[in-house]
Amino acid sequence: DQQVKQNSPSLSVQEGRISILNCDYTNSMFDYFLWYKKYPAEGPTFLISISSIKDKNEDGRFTVFLNKSAKHLSLHIVPSQPGDSAVYFCAASANADKLIFGTGTRLQVFP
């Protein structure tokens, strides 16, 4: 049972444009959501998070939006840069318990 889903395995975006990565979840007990970025041969790097009591959190070029009624969250990166090319994982947690990860979306930002 995949509680966190990232339905787009890959995304290609031109440098300077907006990248939008999507994530859906099924467990209504999740109260905290996180995005991680992963480069090859490295561990996931924490990017940004959002509590279920909010619908938006912004940190520089990164913004996460949460739609609880749709059980959907998205990560916006604007403007996209070539260094953003990586695999992005969405993760969710209930009561600071284990993180449940999606399968990842590979973002490629081209010049």
Added chain:
Amino acid sequence: ETGVTQSPTHLIKTRGQQVTLRCSSQSGHNTVSWYQQALGQGPQFIFQYYREEENGRGNFPPRFSGLQFPNYSSELNVNALELDDSALYLCASSLGSSRTGGYEQYFGPGTRLTVT
């Protein structure tokens, strides 16, 4: 501030053998979680240790076991290795647990285990 470190980086074992992976948590963090990441998948939770006690376990058999030490470093032990255990093993540290609200977990670089 020292980040999460893991050793070894790579490891090759034979089916049926035992392996121990090690993790040093980020300075100031008292909780360590272990994850297994198979190729093309997201990390899957194995278990979490908070102040030397197991604080939750994922859907992994008992041959996966762990320890946390007083300095909050941790070990993951896997007995009777199977071919499907080949994966990247990730350690993550955080400040607190479900009891204290520690949500953000910070990952080490992982140990790549290959079982032949």
